[in-house]
Amino acid sequence: MICVKALTVRVGSFALRDVSFEVPARGYAILMGRTGCGKTTLLESICGLKSIASGIITLDGVDVTALKPAERGIGYVPQDGALFDTMTVADHLGFALRVRRWSRSDTTRRVAELAELLDITHLLHRRPHGLSGGERQRVALGRALSFRPRVLCLDEPLSALDDATRRQMYDILQRAQQHEHVTTLHVTHNQEDADRLADTLLRLENGVVMDIPCRC
């Protein structure tokens, strides 16, 4: 469960003030809003990448407000995937596990499991250079899910994809969420993303997050 209470973030002259919302445990929330309204800032604050002025962020009842990004247990997928140019796809999937000192056999098993789940087994020895947009996002998703985070934050992960790939990604995202039982917060401005994926729909407007009944 993601619980944000009275969050205030300032970035230069822009500010989000007193933002509060909740995403139920194992839920899939879509956060919508116009360009520049602060969706990414909000997501980065939850991940610990932006320092906040005030407020409380709890994940599954644990207050993570003062924790470093590494200690929050959040899988993060940015808009462009931000893959590591010098690593293979297998290195990406095993990166967080090596940082956490998982055994080699456990890492290998987990990498294989994720590769199968995301249908990227054939890409394991490739580097990011030359991967298609959909492949890049599947690798980024696998990397974010690898260490079994309790929360997954997706920042417009489908915005650069064509319609066919986008629809393929819907299935993959749903499959991954059901398999990993992860609470997901997905930022987008595409209504179809919300219709296909959301069980909680949130809208950020004028610094206020509103709960909207889902159409799905």
Added chain:
Amino acid sequence: MTQVSPVESATVEAPTVPHRVGSDRPFYICFGVIGGFYVLLIVLMLAADAWRVVYDPNIATWTSPHAVFAALAAPEIQYAIWLSMISCTLTTIFSLWVATPIGYLMSRHEFRGKVIVDAILDIPIVLPPLVLGLSLLILFQFAPFRWISDYVVYEVPSVILAQFMVACAFAVRTMRTTFDQISPRQEQVALTLGCSQSQAFFAVVLPQARRGAMTAATLAWARSLGEFGPILIFAGSTRMRTEVLPTTVFLEMQAGNLTGALAVSLLMVVAAVIVLVLARLFGLRKAVVR
């Protein structure tokens, strides 16, 4: 003032004559001539050096290759060659060690006084070389530098320090640009994946900065090889002691041995070109592998 209503402005029609643009040829000829002039000047300069080594126009005779090799085989020049190679390599290593953290901090972080630090980092580049050497000499008259002055000033370490002061400034600039070009997003993702700041740097950022580091190393090595002013003042020009290749050119010129000076100059040109080509080839291969 004439008031134009929106309706009136909307009725203005496009001219019926088709829009035409002139040829692009004058533009490219102009730029090509200006650029070509400079490139030609560089090539002619090097060619003149090479020609003068093999042919002496004053006495209209060809110089024997033996004379050139004999000049290079002189013990003083051999010593200068080795000291230059070793000091330049050490300077390059030290410059990379220092330039990497400075370049990273200057690229990624905003802090009070950054503008001043930025200006200070440029001082070795803009300072006249002789002034830099003199400043180092003066610095070693004060404690704690004075305590090790006997082992540094006019000794081999002074050569390395004089080269380092300039070469490092160029390496810092290059490394900063390198880190500027690497998206901080990847580092942020690494942080969410469980990395500390240092883990994110060494596992994600530094491997991507490899080509920039190679460029910085090349630049630092080439700068060190050509460094003369600060070395002359801070290290002196003692033969078989603090003599590096630029010092040799200077000393041979003063002694009237133009063939020796030119032979050494040509050697430096060849060394610089080899390093440049190797660095380019290395960078190119990496790019293809990616």
